[in-house]
Amino acid sequence: MTDLIPNTPSARRPFNPLSLEGRTILITGATSGIGQATAVYLSKLGARIIATGRDETRLQMTLDQLSGDSHVGRTCDLGEADKIAVWMKQLCADHGPLNGLAHCAGIQTTRPLQAINLAYVTEMLNANLVTAFMLLQAFRLKACHHPNASAVLVSSSSALKCAPGNSVYAASKGGIISATKGLGVELIRDGIRVNAVAPALVDTPMSDRFKSVLSEDNFQRVVDMHPLGLGQPDDVAGAIAFLLADTSRWITGSVITVDGGLLA
C-alpha cells in the first residue's frame, strides 16, 4: 500500500488563518504606540500598509520598520474632520481600494469636571469619536473598499470602568463602542465588518504622558490593577490583526477587551 501525499503549493504552505497577504490596510495613528506596532505587526502578516499620522519623521520611522515592500506613508491631520472624506478618496484613487482600516489615532488627557470647558470636550470628542465616523463614512464609499472589508476602531477599557478625571476621554471611547455596535450591523450591506478593541493601560508614549502626571507609587497602583501587568502595543496589535483577518469573518459589532484581566 502506498501513501498518497498532496504536493500542491498550497499544501506545502503553513496554515496561517491570520494571513493578510494581498490586503491593503490603512492605519491611523501609525506614527506612535499602538498604531505603529500595528503597522509593523500587520506587515509581518503580509499586509500592504498605508500608514498615516501627523509627524513626518516618525511616519518615516514606522515605514522603515515594516516587513515587505510597496507600503505607503501619508501624513494627515484628522483634526480637520471635514477634510477626511476628500483625503481618503484621493488616497484610494492613488493606491486603490482598501481591505481594512485600523483607526488607532487618538488623544487622552485627564481633567476633572470642574476643569473642563467646551473647547476641551469638543477637542476630545472630535479627535477620538468624530474622526471614526468620518473615516468610516469615507471607507464605505465603493471606490474606497474591497468586498469583505473590515474596520477596527480603538476604544478603551476606560469606557467600561472609568477613573475620576477621565470621564470626557471615557465618553469619547464609549461613543466608539456604541458606533461599533450600530455600524457593525449597518455596514454589512456594504460588505464591511466593524469591530473595536478596548485596551487597558498599554506601554506607549500616551501612557508615558499619563505616568508623568502621577507619582511613581500611584502609577504602580494603576499597573497593579492589571493582573497580567502593563500591556505592550503588540498585545493590542494581535487583537486588531484577528479582527482584520478572515479569522473574524463572522464577527461584527463586537468589542474585544485587551486589558490584562483588568475588567475580569
Ligand SMILES: NC(=O)c1ccc[n+]([C@@H]2O[C@H](COP(=O)([O-])OP(=O)(O)OC[C@H]3O[C@@H](n4cnc5c(N)ncnc54)[C@H](OP(=O)(O)O)[C@@H]3O)[C@@H](O)[C@H]2O)c1
Ligand atoms: N496607551 C494606552 O494605555 C491606551 C489605552 C486604551 C486605549 N488607547 C487608545 O489607543 C490609541 C493609540 O494610543 P497610543 O497609546 O498608541 O497613543 P500615542 O502613542 O499617543 O499615539 C497616538 C497617535 O494618534 C495620532 N494622532 C493624534 N491626534 C491626531 C490627529 N489629529 N490627526 C492624526 N493623527 C493623530 C498621533 O499622531 P502624531 O503623533 O503623528 O501626531 C499618534 O500616532 C488611542 O486611540 C488611545 O486612545 C491607548
